[in-house]
Amino acid sequence: MPCFKFSQVNVFSADPFLGNPLAVVHDADSLSTEQMSAIARWTNLSETVFLVEPTNPEADYAVRIFSPQVELPFAGHPTLGACHAWLAAGGRPKNVGRVMQQCEVGLVTIGNNEGGLEFAAPPLIRTGPLEPDVLNQIMKALSLSPSDIAHHQWVDNGPGWCAIMLHSARDVLALETEWATLAPLNLGVIGLHDANADATVEVRALIGDGGYEDPVTGSLNASLAQWLIPAGLVPSPYLASQGTRLKRAGNVQLREADGDIWVGGDVVDVISGKISV
Known part of the structure; x- marks a missing residue:
């Protein structure tokens, strides 16, 4: 063998x-x-x-x-x-x-x-705001209202990522997912931490095409940064925390240099x- x-x-x-x-x-x-x-x-x-x-x-x-x-x-x-x-x-x-x-x-x-x-x-293969039906599907799966979502975007670099930004990291960590409703979307959720926190943002990767949460996700964090840094929604460099709800302690370092996002x-x-x- x-x-x-x-x-x-x-x-x-x-x-x-x-x-x-x-x-x-x-x-x-x-x-x-x-x-x-x-x-x-x-x-x-x-x-x-x-x-x-x-x-x-x-x-x-x-x-x-x-x-x-x-x-x-x-x-x-x-x-x-x-x-x-x-x-x-x-x-x-x-x-x-x-x-x-x-x-x-x-x-x-x-x-x-x-x-x-x-x-x-790598370059994003799909960008732009989420369509109303996609946004409605996400809100139903996560029990959110339109006012809970500060920003939203397609951020697909291969795995099909779409993303929403909530008003705080606490809101991100409080989410519960109805997996059958989220499927087949692969969703990134991000929110800003308080200014005294070690990390700038909290990230969760909700894999509707499989029904699970990924602990720490490089491709998602890469595409989120490609959206958020140029939009002025996060600084460069910044530190993303991910995996908290899964009892992990992932830290992803992100920065922009010469037009590229480095992860x-x-x-x-x-x-x-x-x-x-």
């Missing part, structure tokens, strides 16, 4: 059990799509990444990203976690201080400076071994 190097890392928290876990299967070119999908269902994490050889000569490596349900064109915490695992396994980037990852959405630039990783958010956070090793397929 073939064996593959296997890593499990924790992303967006220095504590190994308070961020978002990611499974990584190394040198996975010989695995079929069906095998990758089966492994992702078995790990039962929000995402499992398979490191494969790139086809783009500019890329240092390529990834295929799977949830237990589907293959994803892009995801944020898998981008940082896969890069960390690739570097830890001896990967050597073509350019000092920069790693180039290939995935379905194209090339993603990852900064690697003084041991910290941050990725440049960073801690990544730590948790499990290292082999997986038999």
Whole structure:
């Protein structure tokens, strides 16, 4: 039975059990799509990444990203976690201080400076205000009224994100979700913390296409920043807290530089071994 190097890392928290876990299967070119999908269902994490050889000569490596349900064109915490695992396994980037990852959405630039990783958010594929029927669906699923929502926007960079901004972080944390009503929307909810809080905002990622809350979500935070910073609704840089309702303590660092949004956070090793397929 073939064996593959296997890593499990924790992303967006220095504590190994308070961020978002990611499974990584190394040198996975010989695995079929069906095998990758089966492994992702078995790990039962929000995402499992398979490191494969790139086809783009500019890329240092390529990834295929799977949830237990589907293959994803892009995801944020898998981008940082896969890069960390690739570097830890001896990967050597073509350019000092920069790693180039290939995935379905194209090339993603990852900064690697003084041991910290941050990725440049890929372009949004859908923007603009939410349609009235979508907004009504969200309000019904979360028991909100129109006055509860300060701002709303499509912020899709691959997983289909839509987003609403509430008036405070406390409002975000108080939400309860009727999953059957929210489906199939993938919704980000954000609200500002008080000025004396460590984090600037509180974020929740409600996955209607699956019926669960994601602990800490790089792709959502990236797209939220692409909306909120240019709109002047949050400063740059800022710190997003996520996972509080799930007893996690995720921290996502976001900043704008030269027209790009950069998304960073801690990544730590948790499990290292082999997986038999």
